[in-house]
Amino acid sequence: MNKAFLKLTLYIGLAASVLFFFTPIVYLFFTSFKSQVEIYQYPILPKDFNLENYLIIFDPQRSGRFILANLISSIIASFGSVAIALPIGTIAAYSISRYKTGGDNLFFMILTTRMAPPVVFSIPIFLIMKYSGLINTLHGLAIVYAAFNLALVIWMMKSFFDEVPKDIDEAAQIDGWSKIYTLFRLVLPRVYPGLFATAILCVIFAWNEFLFALLLMHSPLNQTLPVGIAGFYGERGWEWGQMAAAGLIAILPIYVFALIVQRHLVRGLTMGGIKE
Amino acid sequence: MASKISFVEKYWDKLLVLPTIVYLGIFAFGSFGLVLFLSLTDMSFKGEIAGFNFIFAENYIKVFADPIFQTSLKNTAILVCVAVPIEMLLGLGMALMLNQDIKGRRFFRLLFLLPLMTTPIVVGNIWRLMYNSEFGLINYILISTGILNKPVPILGQPETALFGIILIDIWEWTPFVMLILLSGLQALPTAPYEAALVDGASSLQIFKRITLPMLTPTLLVALLLRLMDAIKIFDVVYITTFGGPGLSTEIIGLTIYKEAFRKLNLGYASAMTVVVLFVVIILSNIIIMVINKLMRR
Numbered sequence: 031m032n033k034a035f036l037k038l039t040l041y042i043g044l045a046a047s048v049l050f051f052f053t054p055i056v057y058l059f060f061t062s063f064k065s066q067v068e069i070y071q072y073p074i075l076p077k078d079f080n081l082e083n084y085l086i087i088f089d090p091q092r093s094g095r096f097i098l099a100n101l102i103s104s105i106i107a108s109f110g111s112v113a114i115a116l117p118i119g120t121i122a123a124y125s126i127s128r129y130k131t132g133g134d135n136l137f138f139m140i141l142t143t144r145m146a147p148p149v150v151f152s153i154p155i156f157l158i159m160k161y162s163g164l165i166n167t168l169h170g171l172a173i174v175y176a177a178f179n180l181a182l183v184i185w186m187m188k189s190f191f192d193e194v195p196k197d198i199d200e201a202a203q204i205d206g207w208s209k210i211y212t213l214f215r216l217v218l219p220r221v222y223p224g225l226f227a228t229a230i231l232c233v234i235f236a237w238n239e240f241l242f243a244l245l246l247m248h249s250p251l252n253q254t255l256p257v258g259i260a261g262f263y264g265e266r267g268w269e270w271g272q273m274a275a276a277g278l279i280a281i282l283p284i285y286v287f288a289l290i291v292q293r294h295l296v297r298g299l300t301m302g303g304i305k306e
Numbered sequence: 307m308a309s310k311i312s313f314v315e316k317y318w319d320k321l322l323v324l325p326t327i328v329y330l331g332i333f334a335f336g337s338f339g340l341v342l343f344l345s346l347t348d349m350s351f352k353g354e355i356a357g358f359n360f361i362f363a364e365n366y367i368k369v370f371a372d373p374i375f376q377t378s379l380k381n382t383a384i385l386v387c388v389a390v391p392i393e394m395l396l397g398l399g400m401a402l403m404l405n406q407d408i409k410g411r412r413f414f415r416l417l418f419l420l421p422l423m424t425t426p427i428v429v430g431n432i433w434r435l436m437y438n439s440e441f442g443l444i445n446y447i448l449i450s451t452g453i454l455n456k457p458v459p460i461l462g463q464p465e466t467a468l469f470g471i472i473l474i475d476i477w478e479w480t481p482f483v484m485l486i487l488l489s490g491l492q493a494l495p496t497a498p499y500e501a502a503l504v505d506g507a508s509s510l511q512i513f514k515r516i517t518l519p520m521l522t523p524t525l526l527v528a529l530l531l532r533l534m535d536a537i538k539i540f541d542v543v544y545i546t547t548f549g550g551p552g553l554s555t556e557i558i559g560l561t562i563y564k565e566a567f568r569k570l571n572l573g574y575a576s577a578m579t580v581v582v583l584f585v586v587i588i589l590s591n592i593i594i595m596v597i598n599k600l601m602r603r
Contacts, residue, residue: 040406044408057435118325145586150338153344177330177334209315209318277425292419300527300531
């Protein structure tokens with residue numbers, strides 16, 4: 031009796047959770063196939079799966095938007111930030127993992143840069159970018175995202191380096207290998223999977239970022255997807271179907287990335303909270 | 307050449323962290339210094355920086371008397387104090403469910419992760435659709451089941467708007483709590499459970515006497531991270547209500563953004579930033595202190 035009751039609660043809870051967490055995303059999916067008129071006529075399912083909204087948003091002349099350019103900007107800014115933050119952060123993580131460089135203080139200080147609300151950095155970074163001429167450029171945005179991703183890279187890579195036995199470094203030293211060779215040829219290959227997971231987590235963060243893209247990117251062609259999507263306001267108010275289509279374009283790559291790195295998500299998300 | 311190699315070898319550990327220190331020195335600590343400096347001036351920004359004067363503490367005196375700032379502090383506090391406990395409870399419930407032996411467990415875990423992975427701007431847009439009073443799904447369901455007789459613009463009226471934002475936050479962040487707690491549950495040792503089963507303990511007893519005490523450190527970590535993150539909320543409010551109607555959903559991040567980049571008062575907005583930063587630092591230290599005390603017990 032007790033067991034059957036528990037089982038029933040379990041499945042009711044599970045069904046309710048699926049409804050609550052999944053329905054809004056399905057609703058976005060359905061809405062992306064509806065025209066502005068159909069949205070009012072068909073509250074849930076679309077009449078048919080019409081791709082019109084997707085065609086419109088990718089055609090600047092019909093929509094007045096630059097979703098394709100936004101998509102490319104998002105790719106450049108997010109992957110560019112990884113190209114900067116990953117090498118810089120990885121070597122620092124190796125140093126902190128092996129030599130305890132800077133003690134606890136340095137590691138803690140690096141982590142606090144990620145704990146503070148981003149809006150705290152909005153004014154100074156806006157000014158730094160403006161007066162260094164990097165404002166409204168994609169490499170400028172990538173540099174800013176790299177600064178935020180650096181803490182994540184160091185946190186993740188330190189924990190991966192910690193898992194590689196120190197014997198390798200010591201044996202290499204006895205055999206007379208240089209420290210450069212030891213790091214790049216002996217230790218680094220052992221953390222390639224971790225490097226890959228870290229890179230993808232950084233891409234996810236940069237891809238979803240909105241505040242700095244909004245502040246720093248002014249020309250529509252340079253704006254990233256979140257900023258492009260935030261501007262879906264037309265002559266007749268919000269163009270819901272087009273907005274939904276653009277939203278799906280933005281989140282589908284992230285879902286694929288999340289699927290790839292789901293094993294490492296906990297490690298990435300608990301940054302600063304768990305002492306290992 | 308030989309001396310060059312030995313230089314690299316000698317300072318190897320420090321050379322490796324040098325790029326990071328330079329990078330964060332400019333962006334994080336340089337930024338902080340710049341904000342501190344600006345907060346003492348009356349600098350405003352009209353495309354270019356005009357001249358500015360040092361007015362020292364004047365901005366800070368103004369900040370503490372600013373009704374908008376007070377309202378946004380209050381709203382942020384309400385949001386954090388209402389949303390985070392609900393997220394913790396729901397997240398714990400879901401983690402316990404997914405820790406059971408059910409079919410397709412991995413699939414459900416992945417499904418529940420989707421809100422967390424969704425671009426926050428898109429999260430906001432999804433819920434603008436859901437809440438819409440003319441065609442939105444929520445009003446449609448409430449009316450067709452007879453709970454309401456006419457549509458309610460949930461985000462459009464001051465009484466319900468903050469509640470609407472809180473529900474979005476719960477949707478977006480409960481999966482985060484669930485994910486951390488689930489990994490905590492799966493790392494628990496199995497021996498105490500086997501002993502309890504031998505002794506014939508009930509499910510409720512097992513939960514109260516074994517699971518909950520052993521899970522406490524993980525629960526506290528999740529709570530700390532959620533509290534710190536909830537204060538940061540910006541994107542979702544920007545895209546759904548922009549603080550309105552009136553000041554009913556005005557939150558800290560938005561107030562600073564508007565002051566700096568709409569009203570262009572960089573000096574005054576910097577003072578707000580410094581105050582917020584200190585509040586966050588003090589809060590996080592209090593939370594960490596409480597956690598350490600609880601853990602030691």
